[in-house]
Amino acid sequence: MDNSIINQHISRQFNKEMEDIRNKVLTMGGLVEQQVDLATNAFMSYDMESAEKVIQQDQLINALEKDIDHECTEIMAKRQPAAFDLRMLIATIKIITDLxxxxxxxxxxxxxxxxxxAADYYQDKYYEIEHLLEMVKEMLNGALDAYxxxxxxxxxxxxxQDHKVDREYTSITRQLITQMMEDPRNITRALDMLWTARALERIGDHSCNVCEHVIYMVKxxxxxxxxxxxxxxxxxxxR
Amino acid sequence: MDNSIINQHISRQFNKEMEDIRNKVLTMGGLVEQQVDLATNAFMSYDMESAEKVIQQDQLINALEKDIDHECTEIMAKRQPAAFDLRMLIATIKIITDLxxxxxxxxxxxxxxxxxxAADYYQDKYYEIEHLLEMVKEMLNGALDAYxxxxxxxxxxxxxQDHKVDREYTSITRQLITQMMEDPRNITRALDMLWTARALERIGDHSCNVCEHVIYMVKxxxxxxxxxxxxxxxxxxxR
Known part of the structure; x- marks a missing residue:
């Protein structure tokens, strides 16, 4: 077997490994998207079964993170990649942290x-959260698509879009504080909405981070x- | 010049580069510790000058992150490190993200x-936050020391210690909600304390992450x- 065949073989195997990582990141990303949707809808519709499912599935995400991280490090040690390949591996390690x-x-x-x-649940007052959810879902989906x-x-x-999310979040916060001041009986529920809005705002930030890592990888x-x-x-x- | 001298030279240069990264991480860590202290004390003592300083200094931290990150990637591309060196570089990239x-x-x-x-500021009611601050400062300092x-x-x-921080945070949250319910005039101030406590609790989490990266690096x-x-x-x- 001459050297060029060996090199071809190595390079084909290497490409396969890189492709495998890419696929796993997208699997992880899909699962994370599903979790965001499921968790927020569980909150809005007081659906304990879905909430429970989100908590269980979180372990799958953690396991995928460790698995992908391990593969990236192995390839770095074994293949000593350069240029785009090295950037892709480093970007991937960071992207999965954000995911x-x-x-x-x-x-x-x-x-x-x-x-x-149950007493604190109100069926019809989650429009703002719903809108925020749609915005950050779009961001996360776009970020994964770019990758x-x-x-x-x-x-x-x-x-x-992140600026719009921040504005929406600030506006929700203000409304909720007003609601709390108007009637202290609203406090518990308003705080729950505040935490949910905050979590969605943070998800928008992490989606932006993913975009930044993709820019590093590509450019x-x-x-x-x-x-x-x-x-x-x-x-x-x-460009 | 024979090969062993060249190798020694390369290895000495390499050690110097690794040492340089380590020192920069510790500089960044020291600055971050200072920021946590300064910001929380600015909040507790209504000190606008210190708050302003924290906001300005945040850019130094961001710049250090980019600088260290760049150096780690350069070494990976140039030196193709293995074993402990590779782990140290990967751990460092993750640690500076947490910092x-x-x-x-x-x-x-x-x-x-x-x-x-000014109307929402109360001079003598920040004991809980003060205690939480001491706990997370200890954690952050210990994590940097381990690195x-x-x-x-x-x-x-x-x-x-992180479990204690979580318990303290939960207890502060409960007290603050009670205060809000007792008197709606407490709401704004209680929410500010809630956000500060939350930020400190997150700082405890990030300090734990740093510890985990150090374990990966060492073990x-x-x-x-x-x-x-x-x-x-x-x-x-x-061990």
Whole structure:
């Protein structure tokens, strides 16, 4: 067997390993998306069964994180990758940390839901949370899509959405504080909504982080802590 | 120049680079510790000047994160490290993410402090927060110390402390909710304390994460998502 065949073989095996990691990240991402949806809907519709399911499934996410992390490190040690491959592995290690934290936020909403007393549940007052959920689901989905397609085309739109999420979150907070002041009997329920809104706002932040890691992976640029304008400029410059 | 001299030279240069990263992480850690202290005290003593300083210094932490991250990646690409060196670089990349998030929590407390109206400030009611601050400061300091000494001797004590922090946080939350219900005029101030307590509780979590990364670096074991008993067993097994 001459060297070129060995090299081809190694490179084919390597590509397979990288593809395997990519698929696992997308599996993990899909599961995390499902958890966010399930947990928030469990909270809004007082559905204890779904809340319980979210708490159980959180372990799958944790296991996937450890598994993917381990594979990335193994490849680094064994293959000594460079350029895009190294960036993809480093970006992946960071992305799965953010995905795991999104999973944690979903689990937090689910655990809180399990503690709600039936007396504190109101069926028809969750419009704001519903809207916030839709916005962050879109962000998370877009971020995962950018990773899947190794493409930064859509990331500017996603990070722009984060400002809307922050504004919505601030507005919800204000309304809830007013409700609490008007009638102290609203306090428990308003606090539950406050924690849920906060968790969703954090999920938006983590989705932005995923976008930043994808930009690093694709463009080789570290865009963390830039203003939205600087980020947009960097992504367009290196297109 | 024969090969062994070249190798010695390379290895000396490599050691210098690794040492440089270690020192930068400890500088970043020291700064983050200072920020947590400064921000929480600014909140408790209504000190706008300190709050402002925290917000400004947050940029230094962000810059250090990017700088250290870049250096770790460069070494991975250039030196293709293995075993402990590779683990140290990967652990470092994760540790600085947690340190940066601790910095974010401190900045969050500072920003909230800047928004407090003078009328909502009460001088003598922050004992619980003070106690929580002392606990998480100890955890953060211990975690950084474990990294500095490449030693897992103390990490069990730190992660055990996290349970106490969680209990303290839950107890503070309950007290604050009672205060809100008793007198709606307490709501704004109680919420500010709630956010601060929450930020401190999160800082405790991030300090635990740092400990877990140090265990991975030193022992080569991924101990995330284990119970405290499992973690203790793993650390002792591989001593």
């Amino acid at each position: 795991e934290r999104i999973g944690d936020e979903a689990a937090r909403i689910a655990k809180m839901t399990m503690r709600i007393e 899947a397609r190794t493409d930064t085309e859509e990331v500017i739109a996603i990070t722009a 080789g640029k570290d865009v963390r802590h830039l203003t939205h304008e600087e980020l947009e400029k960097t992504v367009n410059e290196t | 940066e998030r601790i910095g974010d929590e401190a900045a969050r407390i500072a920003k909230m402090t800047m928004r407090i109206e 500095a000494r490449t030693d897992t001797e103390e990490v069990i004590a730190i992660t055990a 080569g074991k991924d101990v995330r998502h284990l119970t405290h008993e499992e973690l203790e067993k793993t650390v002792n097994e591989t």
